[in-house]
Amino acid sequence: MKLAVVGGGSTYTPELIDGFARLRDTLPVSELVLIDPATERLDLIGPLARRIFARQGHHAVVTTTADLDAGVEGADAVLLQLRIGGQAARLRDETWPLECGCIGQETTGAGGLAKALRTVPVVLDIAERVRRANPQAWIIDFTNPVGIVTRALLQAGHKAVGLCNVAIGLQRKFAALLGLAPADVHLDHVGLNHLTWELGVRRGGPDGEDLLAGLLSAHGEAVAADLRLPRAVLDRLGVVPSYYLRYFYAHDEVVRELGAKPSRAAEVAAMEQELLALYADPALDEKPELLARRGGAFYSEAAVDLAAALLGDGRGRGGPVFQVVNVRNDGTLPFLPDDAVVEVQARVDRSGPVPLAVPRLDPLHAGLVAHVTAYEELALDAALRGGRERVFRALLAHPLVGQFDRAEGLTDRLLAHNKEHLAWA
Secondary structure (H helix, E strand, O other): OEEEEEOOOOOOHHHHHHHHHHOOOOOOOOEEEEEOOOHHHHHHHHHHHHHHHHHOOOOOEEEEEOOHHHHHOOOOEEEEOOOOOHHHHHHHHOOHHHHHOOOOOOOOHHHHHHHHHHHHHHHHHHHHHHHHHOOOOEEEEOOOOHHHHHHHHHHOOOOEEEOOOHHHHHHHHHHHHHOOOHHHEEEEEEEEOOEEEEEEEEEOOOOOOEOHHHHHHHHHHHHHHHHOOOHHHHHHHOOEEOHHHHHHHOHHHHHHHHHOOOOHHHHHHHHHHHHHHHHOOOOOOOOOHHHHHOOOOOHHHHHHHHHHHHHOOOOOOOOOOEEEEEEEOOOOOOOOOOOOEEEEEEEEEOOEEEEOOOOOOOHHHHHHHHHHHHHHHHHHHHHHHOOHHHHHHHHHHOOOOOOHHHHHHHHHHHHHHHHHHOOOO
């Protein structure tokens, strides 16, 4: 089995390698190719990957290349983990929206739109080259904004599934609080990427006992603290929102916080330099503890489970494989267009993900989902066709913008800060 990782020079990559090494019985990789134009990073991460595999007794061949076409040739699955513009672009995404009184964040709001505009054309080019190399290869997208990028891939006819680590992180958290194995916790996870709610926390599988009410009663303070929301908010909602909902539920408070402290991008950039220095140590043969602070917790487990289901027999460890993924809606949420991309539990096998039926969403949640879906449609149109007016329309449609003057100011700033990445600007 050959896997290729586009963006293999990311400081995330050792997390992924660690998962491939530990979970080799689940996903028997024989060849792994790390692809990245940043060859200086590959020169650090490639040898580290080989050392991690050797430490764990994994015999896969690890190669590195800056040649995308050569790297994806013959790959059974291609994982995308790109950041067009690097941390410098992220820093800008987190900064200029604050000048208009809006959230500065790399996937949500105006910053998320900027990232989509930079990313979608690049991903579509990569996907087309993957299709030419191997039409049967699966594309697993971990590149943000995952929902918009996955929608672009699916609309272009690619065999693609979007993946995010929010759900698996909550699953692990809830399992620890409930004293259960993670595999025994099934989430009724519904919404869009970075806009989801846990409507149920079930024991064993989709038909199991719902433990959510008891979880909130016994551990509501701990859950609320992780989400940085008041406990009373969870009690009133009766469900667990993604921590990204704080940008909507406490927008003004978050804007004040972001304006008063260094950006997350600056922290991550400094952390990446520390990580790269660690990766250069020829004695290092495991992922360093510092990587846990970089983000992407449990990404490797989620990626291994998804790739194994897509490339295997779809039965995992003796039963159906259920996983939260980003997938074409096709009636799953009946109030959304069929070609929207939703983030829900799905049954996954070699034929791809099939969303499970979901409960009717409370209008409190459904209204926001419909609103953001409309924004995502306009954002994708802007990413595919360009033009200042399309960017403006997407920003005006976003529930965190929604005012004419703000949308105008944000459009000007977005274009000024991203000209080098937008061919049409």
